[in-house]
Amino acid sequence: MSVKMSETLKIKPKILVGVILGLVLLTLNLIIYTVDTTEYAVVTQFGNPVNTVLQPGLRIKLPEPIQSVQRFDNRVQIYEAEPLELLTSDKKSVKVDYYGTWRITDPVTYMKTVKDKVGAEARLQDVFSSSLGVKLGQYNLDELISVDTNKLKLNAMMQDTVRKSKEKAKEYGIEVVDAQIKVLNFPEANKQSVFARMKAEREQMAKKYRSEGSEEAAKIRADAEKEQKILLSEAYKQAQKLKGEGDAEAIKIYGEAFQKDSKFYEFTRALETYEKTIDEKTTLVLPSNSEILKYLENGKVGK
Known part of the structure; x- marks a missing residue:
């Protein structure tokens, strides 16, 4: 009997320690909490938020139910919106498929106004729909869809939409980060007219490029012809300069030859004249004292 009593006394302190540790862990679990980086x-x-x-x-914190912890994701989140059918400034109906990105900046305001992600997306x-409707209604259709990039204002329209959305979302403790259009489409009734307009714009641009090309080609031809005339003139x-120099050199040579032997010079000049004017079929009718007959005698050159 005494042995059993001693064993029971030994077991009770262990149980007591285990109970105390369990209570401590339970208490810590009720008052200590962790907050993740996300x-x-x-x-x-x-x-009430404290x-x-x-x-x-x-x-x-104090243990529940006195104090509780509400957790909210602080990362950038994506809102996938349903497509909207809106009107442009020129009363053209367009179908807009878009998305937006957002994050929580004021968790207390967020908790009080929207409570959770479902409420936030509502x-x-x-x-987004009101901001996009207002801003898209300030632009004509050809400013949102055009083959002319200088005329296109879709990015400016979306930037205006984001700014307006930021202002509205502040009251919910939300920051709108960005919004982008995925698809800008048209109701079936409008597609053909839009495509016809885009085709006409493309043809107009093609004519403009062809006209500019023809103008540039004409300019190049004119420059080439001008350069050709300058080269031919030069x-x-x-x-003419070389010919003049050659004639002058010939005259000089002839002059020097005449000075050295005038009779021989006259003789060679006469031979050149015969060579140029007389052949086998030539008949000359000249007076006997003609200078050209001076070196001819019976068809031969005389002495």
């Missing part, structure tokens, strides 16, 4: 935390006391935690780490649908000038 989230914000709001501590509420009987449903503390906002924006940085990750271990935190302490508000964002109103924010060549003719050079040829």
Whole structure:
């Protein structure tokens, strides 16, 4: 009997320690919580926010149900919107398929106004659709869809939409980061007229490019012809100069030859004349004292 009593006394301290440790762990679990790097935390006391935690780490609170922790994703999130049918400034109906990106900036305001992601996206649908409808209604269709990039204002329209959406989303503790159009389409009734207009614009641009090409080709031809005339003029000038220099050199040579032997010079000149004017079929009728007959005698050159 005494042995059993001693064994029971030995077991009770172990049980007591285990109970105490269990209570400590339970208490710590109730008052200590962690905040991840991807989230914000709001501590509420009987449903009212009393503390906002924006940085990750271990935190302490009162045990539930006195205080509770609401967690919200702090990363950029994507809102996939339903396509909208809107009107442009020139009353053309377009179908807009778009998406937006957003994140929580004020978790307390977010919790009070939209509560969760489902509520946030319901508000964002109103924010994006109204902002996009207002801004798209300020542009004509040919400013949103055009083959002329200088005329295209789609990016400017989306930037205006993002700015307006940012202003509206602030009241929900949300920051609109960006919004982009995935597809800008037309109802079936409008497609043919839009395609016809785009085709006409493309043909107009093609005519413009052809006209500019013809103008440039004409300019190149004119420059080439001008350069040709200049080159021919320079060549003719050079040829005349060389010819003049050659004639002058010939005259000089003839003059020097005449000075050395005038009779021989006259003789060679006469031979050149005969060679140019007389052949086997030539008949000359000249007076006997003609100078040209001076070196001819019975068809032969005389002495």
